Amino acid sequence: MAIKYEFIKQCKQSGARLGRVHTPHGIIETPTFMPVGTQATVKTMSPEELKALDAQIILSNTYHLFLRPGHEIVKKAGGLHTFMNWDRPILTDSGGFQVFSLSERRKITEEGVEFRSHLNGEKLFISPEKAMEIQNALGPDIMMAFDECPPYPATYEYVKQSTERTSRWAERCLAAHQRKHDQGLFAIVQGGMFEDLRVQSAKDLTSMDFPGYAIGGLSVGEPKHLMYEVLDYTVPHLPFDKPRYLMGVGSPDALVEGSIRGIDMFDCVLPTRIARNGTTMTSQGRLVIRNAKFAEDFGPLDPNCDCYTCKNYSRAYIRHLLKADETFGIRLTTYHNLHFLTRLMKNVREAIMNDCLLDYRDQFFAQYGLLDN
Numbered sequence: 001m002a003i004k005y006e007f008i009k010q011c012k013q014s015g016a017r018l019g020r021v022h023t024p025h026g027i028i029e030t031p032t033f034m035p036v037g038t039q040a041t042v043k044t045m046s047p048e049e050l051k052a053l054d055a056q057i058i059l060s061n062t063y064h065l066f067l068r069p070g071h072e073i074v075k076k077a078g079g080l081h082t083f084m085n086w087d088r089p090i091l092t093d094s095g096g097f098q099v100f101s102l103s104e105r106r107k108i109t110e111e112g113v114e115f116r117s118h119l120n121g122e123k124l125f126i127s128p129e130k131a132m133e134i135q136n137a138l139g140p141d142i143m144m145a146f147d148e149c150p151p152y153p154a155t156y157e158y159v160k161q162s163t164e165r166t167s168r169w170a171e172r173c174l175a176a177h178q179r180k181h182d183q184g185l186f187a188i189v190q191g192g193m194f195e196d197l198r199v200q201s202a203k204d205l206t207s208m209d210f211p212g213y214a215i216g217g218l219s220v221g222e223p224k225h226l227m228y229e230v231l232d233y234t235v236p237h238l239p240f241d242k243p244r245y246l247m248g249v250g251s252p253d254a255l256v257e258g259s260i261r262g263i264d265m266f267d268c269v270l271p272t273r274i275a276r277n278g279t280t281m282t283s284q285g286r287l288v289i290r291n292a293k294f295a296e297d298f299g300p301l302d303p304n305c306d307c308y309t310c311k312n313y314s315r316a317y318i319r320h321l322l323k324a325d326e327t328f329g330i331r332l333t334t335y336h337n338l339h340f341l342t343r344l345m346k347n348v349r350e351a352i353m354n355d356c357l358l359d360y361r362d363q364f365f366a367q368y369g370l371l372d373n
């Protein structure tokens with residue numbers, strides 16, 4: 001068993017739990033946030049900086065690396081860890097989401113998905129077996145089954161057909177899984193916003209005994225309360241002794257609410273993507289540093305943050321760099337946003353240890369200014 005979940009403690013105040021995910025490249029303390037490194041790099045960050053901000057595991061993408069540079073090249077390089085000089089755990093998404101959100105003119109059949117590359121229009125095809133071949137070549141510690149993430153909104157009938165196919169595709173992934181490099185394969189629960197389809201999907205997939213389970217099909221534009229509702233009736237159908245991974249979720253409030261509902265792993269492009277347009281996460285809420293009011297503000301981005309950016313640079317300086325299109329500016333905002341989320345998850349783990357995660361949520365949101373809107 002490549003991936004092993006070690007349950008440590010149940011929070012007495014909420015559905016959250018402390019755990020450890022044991023992988024060939026190290027142990028992940030959960031609940032955890034995974035920075036996204038789509039094309040084999042977490043944009044503008046070096047591995048050393050990622051370690052300094054306590055990134056325990058990073059994500060990369062099958063779809064993007066299949067298109068460029070090609071999984072065969074990564075394989076010849078010795079796999080993703082060697083290629084990108086990252087010796088901690090890596091998780092690769094299967095392409096199930098990207099092929100539907102990025103490519104053009106795609107055609108879905110039982111066999112797989114035919115699509116045109118978003119880079120050069122080349123006609124390509126990914127099947128469950130192909131997704132496994134690519135991920136086996138990339139060599140991550142955790143691979144994701146090839147699935148369809150239905151659009152939102154979608155009809156009950158569409159989601160039913162899609163979810164049943166995703167379960168058949170999961171079976172094909174399990175059959176094709178080579179278990180090279182001792183990799184673990186997680187299944188992805190679908191079912192849209194329909195309780196019976198979510199429960200059916202969870203039952204189908206847990207009967208196939210995967211080492212971990214993701215909840216997909218969320219963070220696709222639905223209202224947040226709907227996402228939390230889906231978690232409330234889906235998580236109870238997942239095994240207690242396996243990791244639960246909520247895909248594509250990364251705003252501070254959703255990380256706390258997801259942890260309260262028993263989620264162990266999260267990923268999202270949000271912190272790195274908004275950093276590149278100068279939006280930063282602070283304990284008082286979002287701060288758009290390009291705003292003129294910060295031109296002569298010589299304080300740190302966040303007075304309550306102890307990260308490298310906040311200890312050494314002022315809002316005025318960072319604003320200047322961004323306005324001058326100086327790359328160092330987005331490196332500083334990216335570092336800070338990632339540190340903010342890894343620090344938030346450390347606080348969540350401490351709150352679980354002290355059985356007070358709901359109190360932590362109220363205190364965090366009061367500060368973060370979410371409760372008052």
Ligand SMILES: COC(=O)c1ccc(CCNc2nc3cc4nc(N)[nH]c(=O)c4cc3[nH]2)cc1
Binds near residue numbers: 094
């Ligand atoms: C500035 O912020 C942004 O640009 C930004 C962009 C996308 C998301 C949401 C990402 N949501 C999301 N990612 C996902 C990835 C997924 N992968 C698979 N295989 N299956 C899924 O079912 C699935 C669902 C997701 N939902 C959030 C924020």
